[in-house]
Amino acid sequence: MPSPSAPPPPAAARFRRFAWALVAYNLGVILWGAFVRATGSGAGCGNHWPLCNGEVLPRPEAMATAIELTHRLTSGLDGLLVLVLALWAWRLFPRRHGARTAAALALLFLVVEALVGAGLVRFDLVADDASTARAVVMAVHLLNTFLLLASLALTAAWAGPGGERGRFPLRLEARDPAAWLLAGALAGMALLGVSGAIAALGDTLFPASSFREGLAADLDPTAHLLLRLRLFHPAIALALGVYLSAAALSVSRMRDRPVVRRWSLAVAWLFVAQLGLGFLNLALAAPVWMQLVHLLAADLVWLALVLLTAAAAHPDALAPSPAAAPAPLPSRA
Numbered sequence: 269m270p271s272p273s274a275p276p277p278p279a280a281a282r283f284r285r286f287a288w289a290l291v292a293y294n295l296g297v298i299l300w301g302a303f304v305r306a307t308g309s310g311a312g313c314g315n316h317w318p319l320c321n322g323e324v325l326p327r328p329e330a331m332a333t334a335i336e337l338t339h340r341l342t343s344g345l346d347g348l349l350v351l352v353l354a355l356w357a358w359r360l361f362p363r364r365h366g367a368r369t370a371a372a373l374a375l376l377f378l379v380v381e382a383l384v385g386a387g388l389v390r391f392d393l394v395a396d397d398a399s400t401a402r403a404v405v406m407a408v409h410l411l412n413t414f415l416l417l418a419s420l421a422l423t424a425a426w427a428g429p430g431g432e433r434g435r436f437p438l439r440l441e442a443r444d445p446a447a448w449l450l451a452g453a454l455a456g457m458a459l460l461g462v463s464g465a466i467a468a469l470g471d472t473l474f475p476a477s478s479f480r481e482g483l484a485a486d487l488d489p490t491a492h493l494l495l496r497l498r499l500f501h502p503a504i505a506l507a508l509g510v511y512l513s514a515a516a517l518s519v520s521r522m523r524d525r526p527v528v529r530r531w532s533l534a535v536a537w538l539f540v541a542q543l544g545l546g547f548l549n550l551a552l553a554a555p556v557w558m559q560l561v562h563l564l565a566a567d568l569v570w571l572a573l574v575l576l577t578a579a580a581a582h583p584d585a586l587a588p589s590p591a592a593a594p595a596p597l598p599s600r601a
Contacts, residue, residue: 280427283360283367287424290349294420295567297342298413299560301385304339306472306556310394312336317386318344343382350378353423366426366434366585373436374419377412384409398473398492403466410465411458417567418574425575425586434585438577446522449515450577453535456508457570460501464566467501470494471554479551502546509543512536516576525583531576538569 304310312332313320320326320337350371357371384405388394393402426434440447474495476482485491486499513536520532542565549558579586 279360280431283356284424284427286356287353287367287371287420287427290353291417291420291424291571293349294346294417295564297339297346298417298567299564300339300342302468302560302563303556304335305468306559307335308332308395308472309335310388311392313340313389315390315392317389343385347378347382350375350420353420357423357427361427362432364432364435366431366436366582367423369436370419370423370426370434374416374423377416377419380412381409381416384412396473398494400493403469403494403497406465406469407462410461414458414461414570417571421571421574422578425578428586430582430584430586432585433582434578435582438581440581444522446519446580449519450573450580453512453515453573454577456504456511457573460504460508461566461570463497463501463504464563466494467498468554468559468563470498471559476553478553482550482553502550505543505546509539512539512573516573519576519580523580523583525579527579527583527586528576531572531579534572535569535576538565538572542566542569 304312309332312330312334313326313336314322316322318340320340321333326333326337354371354375357365357368361368388402388405388409391401393399393405422434425431440450470492474485474492476485485495488495516532516535520529542562545558545562545565549562552558575586
């Protein structure tokens with residue numbers, strides 16, 4: 269039976285559907301932002317922010333302006349939608365409820381996301397800029413995007429039955445091997461994401477016409493730092509793939525619950541697919557469409573890993589229903 273402070277099931281179900289839809293919408297916004305970077309359209313509105321070329325709604329006379337303006341409009345709508353989510357969670361759920369906390373964090377990370385994007389534009393860290401500062405800001409941008417996606421996904425997951433058990437931070441027992449395995453997996457995915465952001469920036473600024481040409485540029489000791497760093501991304505991906513698959517399956521055995529097994533398998537299979545897409549991206553010399561597919565797969569792996577961590581820490585919070593526990597076997601007496 270739900271607790272007296274729990275929201276009515278129909279209201280919670282509507283909230284949950286909205287939250288999952290917002291996760292999908294944010295994936296679209298992220299991919300469009302990557303399209304802005306990959307096409308060199310980041311300077312389409314000049315160094316003006318939040319205005320575009322000094323106007324609220326300019327008439328785009330160049331494709332780069334249209335691409336960048338579209339990204340700003342979809343990002344602005346995203347801000348309004350996440351604000352609605354946070355306010356809705358505040359009214360619907362009691363204090364310290366997992367969904368309420370996660371929604372508040374999502375709003376915080378979205379504000380940071382907007383500030384980082386504004387900094388890229390205002391300091392001209394866009395288009396053909398190949399500075400170290402741009403690489404650092406892109407890495408920060410990627411990490412904050414991961415945190416935003418994690419908060420949105422946990423908002424949706426914890427809006428279901430048992431969500432009041434969800435807590436931030438996602439704590440497991442310090443002496444629990446599953447905690448260390450998952451902490452390593454999350455840190456590894458963050459490192460892989462950062463190296464991927466740097467590699468993608470190198471692909472944009474120094475495009476190659478073939479895999480052989482790109483590899484030669486990576487191995488050239490006189491090449492730009494972004495090119496020499498690009499070589500580390502596939503190496504990190506291979507090492508993390510072995511670790512992540514082993515960690516996910518180990519956690520599945522340590523936490524023998526259906527919800528944990530589902531997310532463990534999702535992490536393992538999604539990363540295998542992501543690894544294949546990564547090497548296909550290399551073989552094709554990183555065309556824009558392949559970069560977007562590769563990024564989408566990386567985001568899905570991250571989401572699955574976050575939900576696996578949440579399931580391992582609080583399995584009841586992500587269970588389909590309070591009655592998810594198996595019934596006792598009948599006595600033979």
